[in-house]
Amino acid sequence: MTEPTSPTKMQEVAGIALPDTPLVQAALQFARNHLDDIAYNHVMRCTLFGIAISDRIPALQDRDRELHAVAALLHDLGWDRTGTFVSPDKRFEVDGANAARDFVRRSDFKHDWDEHRVQLLWDAIALHTQPDIAWHKEAEVKATQLGIFADFGGVAVLRSFDLELSEAEWLDICKEYPRVGFKEGVKSVLCGLCASKPATTFDNFVGDFGEQFAVSGYARQGRRFIDLFTRMED
Numbered sequence: 001m002t003e004p005t006s007p008t009k010m011q012e013v014a015g016i017a018l019p020d021t022p023l024v025q026a027a028l029q030f031a032r033n034h035l036d037d038i039a040y041n042h043v044m045r046c047t048l049f050g051i052a053i054s055d056r057i058p059a060l061q062d063r064d065r066e067l068h069a070v071a072a073l074l075h076d077l078g079w080d081r082t083g084t085f086v087s088p089d090k091r092f093e094v095d096g097a098n099a100a101r102d103f104v105r106r107s108d109f110k111h112d113w114d115e116h117r118v119q120l121l122w123d124a125i126a127l128h129t130q131p132d133i134a135w136h137k138e139a140e141v142k143a144t145q146l147g148i149f150a151d152f153g154g155v156a157v158l159r160s161f162d163l164e165l166s167e168a169e170w171l172d173i174c175k176e177y178p179r180v181g182f183k184e185g186v187k188s189v190l191c192g193l194c195a196s197k198p199a200t201t202f203d204n205f206v207g208d209f210g211e212q213f214a215v216s217g218y219a220r221q222g223r224r225f226i227d228l229f230t231r232m233e234d
Contacts (some may be wrong), residue, residue, distance in 0.1 A: 009021070013044075013048060013176065014048055014169075014172045014173045014175070014176035014177070015169065015172050015173075016048040016051050016052050016169070016173065017051065018047065018048070018051065018069060019065045019066050019069045021066050021109075022108070022109060023066060023070060023104070023107060023109045023112075024066060024069045024070060024073070026103075026107060026109075027069070027070045027073045027074055027103070028073060030073075030074065030103055031043055031073045031074060031077075033082075034077055034080045034081060034082055034084065034085070035076060035077075035079065035080070035081060036081045036185075037181075038180075038181050038182055038185035039076050039079050039081070039185065039189075040177075041177040041178060041179070041180075041182070042076065042151060042177075042182060042185075043072065043073050043074070043075060043076055044073075044176075044177040045147075045150075045151050045173050045174065045177050045179075046072050046075065046144075046147035046148045046150070046151050047069060047072035047073050047147060048147070048173045048177075049146070049147040049150035049151060049165060049169075049170075049173060050068065050072050050143050050144060050145075050146050050147020050148070050150070051065075051068070051069075051143075051147070052165055052169050052173075053143075053146045053147065053150060053158070053163050053164065053165050054068070054139075054142075054143040054146060054147075056164045057163075059139065060139045060142065060143050062139065063139035063140050063143050064117065064120070064139075064140050067117060067120055067121055067124070067140045068124075068140050068143045068144060070100070070104070070121060071100065071120075071121050071124035071125055071128075071140065071144040072124075072143075072144050072147050072148075074096065074099070074100040074103065074125065075096055075100075075124070075125045075128045075144065075148065076092075076096055077095065077096040077099040077100060077125075078091070078092030078093060078094070078095035078096035078099070079092060079096075079189050080095075080099070084099075085098070085099035087197075088196075088197055089197065089199065089200065090200060091200045091201075091204065091206075092189075092193060092200070092206075093125065093126050093127070093128060093129055094126055096125045096126075096128075097121075097122045097123075097125035097126040098122075100121055100122070100125050101118055101121060101122050104118060104121060105118070120138055120140050120141065121140075123137060123138070123141050124140055124141045124144040124145070125144070127141060127145065128144055128145050128148050129148075129204070129205065130145075131145050131149055146163065149163075150163075150165060154170070155167055155170050187209065187213065190206050190209040190210075191209050191210065191213050191215050193206055194206060194207065194209060194210030194215045194218045195210075195215050195216065195217070195218065198210065198218055199223075202220050202223040202224055203224065203225055207220050
């Protein structure tokens, strides 16, 4: 197995030490090129929140910090504003994981990424909406999800799970990468997925948006696992 690069150079962003490797810099630009302002600010907050939280958890101290940063920065490529990475038939998490994997494999730094590192990157992104699974996976997978959990949950929810992030850190990161329009932006993206590729939403939380906001023509009934189960012959 190729030993992961251990970043020695860091850049401070909103008071948080972000790994400053050529691949992280490339991932920052890649995210900027493919995400709108709302999604880009979201992935930046998730990256910084995840670093701040994970750095306080002993079991996550030895994580591959470059991998964590790249996964967090690229985790929402399935929301790609250009449409390049949005498939007609895959969950958005899988679209993002596939796009990030291809990004690394095409990069000038692919020699530093053996299949194990690439698989961890894929898993971290594919499972980023599944804390009940991701928190029991490898350190990099958990660290990536923790930052996303923080952006949706806030400091009070983090504390209820014994996860530490200070109010000052939250405010500094949100000042640097504002949450303006975030709630409506998420609603728009997820309702859009229910409209454009509903089959990818019936068995997961995205379908909740289709139902809650009455997306035109959207219906889970008859397409859920329980519907398949009840029709199954004994």
